[in-house]
Amino acid sequence: MITLEPGAVPLEQWRAIYCGADVRLAPACREAVQRAADTIARIAAADHAVYGVNTGFGLLASIRIAPADLDTLQRNLVLSHAAGVGEPMPRSVLRLMMALKLASLGRGASGVRIETLDLLEAMVARDLLPVVPAQGSVGASGDLAPLAHMSAAMIGVGEIDTPAGRFPAEWALREAGLIPLALGPKEGLALLNGTQFSTAYALAGLFEAEALHAAALVAGALSTEAAKGSDTPFDPRIHALRGHRGQIEVAAMLRAMMHHSPLRASHRDDDKRVQDPYCLRCQPQVMGAVLDLLRQAAATLGAEANSVSDNPLVFADTDEVLSGGNFHAEPVAFAADMIAMALCEIGSLSERRLAMLVDPALSGLPAFLTPRPGLNSGFMIPQVTAAALVSENKQRAYPASVDSIPTSANQEDHVSMAAHGARRLMAMADNTGNVVAIELLAAAQGYDFHAPLQSSQAVEAVHREVRAAVAHLDEDRYFHPDIAAAAQIVRSGKLREIAEAHAVPVPSVSHG
Structure with a gap:
């Protein structure tokens, strides 16, 4: 069992995860994660525009999103960005990518909630691996397409490879006793933005x-x-x-x-x-x-x-x-x-x-x-x-x-x-x-x-x-x-x- 200490994981541990070691997030990081999530919650309830929280994305960043639409904004982001093609990622590299994302979010600078980390951690632990097409990222603005496919599985969209076979994501999560994620403000962006796909490979x-x-x-x-x-x-x-x-x-x-x-x-x-x-x-x-x-x-x-x-x-x-x-x-x-x-x-x-x-x-x-x-x-x-x-x-x-x-x-x-x-x-x-x-x-x-x-x-x-x-x-x-x-x-x-x-x-x- 590898316990990830966000910001201080040695290469030997990443190698062990690549070779199949089990993963968990160090409990001590939860406090920082919660503080960042609280910050996002306060900003989402306020009036001023903050990119990724209550605005559009990329060239659409100047468009302000109403408070009632913030959750829909994050879901739409994930679905629209899940545009990858090609063969699925190898399981060993995919597990490594998920562990890298888990450790990055665990630094407490992304604004996601504890339950989001818990679901990602549980999916790795139970060998519930999203089917992620390996082509579609240009390596800037994050590895958007592949990470969006990972994120889509977390909200119950797409497919998941399980020890028993490949199934629709929502069914696979519920069969494992997990509830598909309802994304909060900024969470979709935090999940699909980042270099974890490129870094894993x-x-x-x-x-x-x-x-x-x-x-x-x-x-x-x-x-x-x-x-x-x-x-x-x-x-x-x-x-x-x-x-x-x-x-x-x-x-x-x-x-x-x-x-x-x-x-x-x-x-x-x-x-x-x-x-x-x-x-x-x-x-x-x-x-x-x-x-x-x-x-x-x-x-x-x-x-x-x-x-x-x-x-x-x-x-x-x-x-x-x-x-x-x-x-x-x-x-x-x-x-x-x-x-x-x-x-x-x-x-x-x-x-x-x-x-x-x-x-x-x-x-x-x-x-x-x-x-x-x-x-x-x-x-x-x-x-x-x-x-x-x-x-x-x-x-x-x-x-x-x-x-x-x-x-x-x-x-x-x-x-x-x-x-x-x-x-x-x-x-x-x-x-x-x-x-x-x-x-x-x-x-x-x-x-x-x-x-x-x-x-x-x-x-x-x-x-x-x-x-x-x-x-x-x-x-x-x-x-x-x-x-x-x-x-x-x-x-x-x-x-x-x-x-x-x-x-x-x-x-x-x-x-x-």
Whole structure:
């Protein structure tokens, strides 16, 4: 059970929620929430115009709404903004989005009532997840369309995925003993305004990238041993002279992975190959830079996840409601672009190691890693698959944040494009995971040719893990299940666990 302390939730807890942990809101925040709700109630009963409370929205902000119509105003807002299209959000990302919204409202600056938070919390706890189309946000003025679909389910409109299936929202809520929400002043706007959709997808991409970074480092160590590469480029003195933290940590990890390797010792004095290809030699420089980039993205998303990003904002201590632009998701867009570049480079370097292994001129191993090339194609086409995935990721890595398109009759004339910038990360992570999986299989295959020589205990343990799932490729066979099995190892976090069990310091993104 994760207890959300609004404004102070660490990335580890957001990761746990993404992975399925239960969520509740810290009870201590209820007092601040109530004070803000009281402020909104007083303003709604007064005569002066306050945006989002008793006015229209966007370009219609100058239109004053009568007191008798304030509740209808909020309901109409939710219904009109629920205009998303496309496939529904994945459940893991949707739960994370709802938890992010819960924590943001719990800061007590949005003006919602306690019962609104209680319903949102209960829906997450009971696995009542609104069906939210994933397309329709431009990442400014909040993630309006997707959050409106979430909000619509709370008022009994739309559909909800439950443990028993998908049902009309009102029926699903009542079946669970919950009453659909009747929105009060500003509540619709508070629910559908904010960056929680973009931030949820960006966090999911960050967590996937972190796991893939660790897996690719382990696969890279196995590939280095399979290619009889040198560990000299991992010497700490080299990296100390450059001074980048990520580079230093990656070199230390690779050095520890290969420590006391008899296989490495067997060719330490080989003067036939003076320097390894960059895909082996420059792993610390490339993967270290990726690590630093992911950490920068993690810092941005950690701040955003704890923010209040709806509009206007309520300051109960002075009885003020101030209109600003915290809904603009430019920080999230930049973070998502950084993660996209990181995923692209993890896969790109992994594919280059794979290409090196299948090339006998570079690796010294049998062509395409098969004992009988010609009759067998071995790893020829898996490398082509990896190249295709890397190329696809390159196309997807183009920065989303440099784009903008005016909306709402030019009232919202600059937008961040954070939503699709973050949403693409899941597909990119899938591609990268499959590339690393293919490299892992090729590295294990290449390593087999050096028997009976063995590597370090850590590398041996990784090799055993791969061979427990996928047999050595003696003759060509149906390849798809092998890739799927290796991809499961890559995504499971098992490679990090094996390395850390052998005292190998695997760098972390969000703990760093």
